[in-house]
Amino acid sequence: MGTIWPELESATGPKYRVLADAIRQAAGGGELGEGTRLPPVRELAFQLGVTPGTVARAYTVLTDEGVLTAGVGRGTFVAPRARRVEVSAAAPAEDVWSQSDTPPDVYAVSLFSPRIPDVGQVGAIRAALAQVGATDPMRLLNYPTRDSYRAVREAVVGWLSDVPLGPVDQEDIVLTNGGQNGICVALQAILRGPSPTILVEDLSYAGFRRAAELLRADVVGVAMDAQGVIPEALEEAARRTGAQVFCTTPEVQNPTAAFCPLERRQALAAVAEKYDLQIIEDDCYRIGNSKAPSYRALAPERGWHVSTLSKTLTPALRVGYALAPRDRAVDLRRAAEYGYFGISEPLAEVTRILLSDPKTRDLCARARVRIGEYVRLAVNALGRFDLSWDPEVPFLWLRLPPGWRAAGFCRAAEAAGVQIRSADEFALRTGRAPHAVRIAVNCQVSPASFENAMLRLRALLDNPPEQISV
Known part of the structure; x- marks a missing residue:
């Protein structure tokens, strides 16, 4: 497997795309057979001299395409060919936006604080x-x-x-x-x-x-x-x-x-x-x-x-x-x-x-419905983890699986373009914080961008830096 990895230091363009292209080509050409287990995010990042976020983005792009599949606690694998979809190299799936979107950088999603949708x-x-x-x-x-x-x-x-x-x-x-x-x-x-x-x-x-x-x-x-x-x-x-x-x-x-x-x-x-x-x-x-x-x-x-x-x-x-x-x-x-x-x-x-104005209550109700839709996107992506949520609460509370600490997960998430808050920010200076994070709902990015951010978090959760016996 070592021969498929590209030289990312001299690569032109985003490194995660270069890595994704290399894995895609290896899977298509048979160098990576169906069911092959890819290295954990941090292990491959260390091997290639890049951030864990770069590898997580590449894995997420390929998981969305069906080239890879991920399972909680199992890792990331090459998917069967029947699951794969063709994606143009000139227009990757995560870069396709509808004309009604006014997207910021698709990989820079702030989930620090809730952001309300404009429903009027x-x-x-x-x-x-x-x-x-x-x-x-x-x-x-x-x-x-x-x-x-x-x-x-x-x-x-x-x-x-x-x-x-x-x-x-x-x-x-x-x-x-x-x-x-x-x-x-x-x-x-x-x-x-x-x-x-x-x-x-x-x-x-x-x-x-x-x-x-x-x-x-x-x-x-x-x-x-x-x-x-x-x-x-x-x-x-x-x-x-x-x-x-x-x-x-x-x-x-x-x-x-x-x-x-x-x-x-x-x-x-x-x-x-x-x-x-x-x-x-x-x-x-x-x-x-x-x-x-x-x-x-x-x-x-x-x-x-x-x-x-x-x-x-x-x-x-x-x-x-x-x-x-x-x-x-x-x-x-x-x-x-x-x-x-x-x-x-x-x-x-x-x-x-x-x-x-009586219409203001209707506006709040519409915003509440939209927030609930985003919450469900997050639950669909992260629901197999220890997650607390409610469709009428504009944030989610995620207790991290073994292998992740809150500060390390937040750093890895930020490297992957997703900003979230560690439990440490809510604890007293003399208190102890659990290994958990708060994920706020940002309705000012498109649903596709928000869902993509959730999938990037899932890729990190599926590939903890270490396994700790409990």
């Missing part, structure tokens, strides 16, 4: 901006007042009408510059003393920790299981640290995509009541209907709620909202007014127009 909201936002541009000039010249935002707050109340939040009126709504700003404002309203402590899920949204650092607060992780934070672990941490706040993502746990059911929420709320913990619920990643009551409804005296339009409509507007318990609403408003006076009034008015 861009046109709606442009129309709303034009409408705001024609408004009373004084609204574009003067500082806004709290009364200026009343209509926007009322629109938000209407938007939240199907979310189980307990009693809500427009006075409860504090407009924020996105969800992260909402978390910061809520923490500013809650934290007291020279060295406060907040509790977070062992694997959690990094924004909790960053907000705590800004406020010079300590952060302590709390052990989780498949349903979220373990009540006994929360009680032990609250008793030991004297924490003031518990930050959590019960509807869509970021990064594991887990859901915290009602019975678990009730148990956690009971612990919070026992130790006088305030609860900040980050609801930013929920794009479908709520599956259980929020903490603001379950624990009205201590439940805070933060969400945003970023995952359902667009992150470009940077508009979010926060709600406090009824008897803490003044504290939340004061923190916002002292911190930034209020969000931009023109953007607030754009938000009012969008949220007041």
Whole structure:
């Protein structure tokens, strides 16, 4: 087999294509017979002096063509001739795009953060901006007042009408510059003393920790299981640290995509009541209907709620909202007014127009369907691995098979043109992260490009750098 490998250092054009051509020709000419096992990705990469991503791309291209076949834990093999399709060397299958696509580099797909498809909201936002541009000039010249935002707050109340939040009126709504700003404002309203402590899920949204650092607060992780934070672990941490706040993502746990059911929420709320913990619920990643009551409804005296339009409509507007318990609403408003006076009034008015339009819910529903289609593409490619997913969650959580470590897999994936997040990014500095990665859904590349990225990840998963006995 050693004689078929090309000299890649002097090759012209992309190295993965040169390698793919060499394997294709060897398989077609009989030098590589049907069923021949090819070297693992890293072994061949070392032999040829190229990155593992180069070999993974070549294997993926040939797997798509049917020249090769791959099996979990078995490796990559030359496929029977009956499975192969003819592909022009001048126009490889992965380079064929429909005229409606506006593709970036097919091999540079960012799956760091979810990207929403345009299902009509861009046109709606442009129309709303034009409408705001024609408004009373004084609204574009003067500082806004709290009364200026009343209509926007009322629109938000209407938007939240199907979310189980307990009693809500427009006075409860504090407009924020996105969800992260909402978390910061809520923490500013809650934290007291020279060295406060907040509790977070062992694997959690990094924004909790960053907000705590800004406020010079300590952060302590709390052990989780498949349903979220373990009540006994929360009680032990609250008793030991004297924490003031518990930050959590019960509807869509970021990064594991887990859901915290009602019975678990009730148990956690009971612990919070026992130790006088305030609860900040980050609801930013929920794009479908709520599956259980929020903490603001379950624990009205201590439940805070933060969400945003970023995952359902667009992150470009940077508009979010926060709600406090009824008897803490003044504290939340004061923190916002002292911190930034209020969000931009023109953007607030754009938000009012969008949220007041019944068609906006239809746009969000269409985006949700499209996200689900991409999720299914990922599951079709990666479903045989240890994968957590939901069609209404814009990311997937992949626990890596033996032989892969999270950091090494992310590096190999990036070399293959796919950017994903390691579990380490969601763990505390003093915590331990599992060998897992978060794969965000990017609906701004074509389905073919997204699926190709999933197949490249699968090729890496099928060819770990080492096998570890368990």
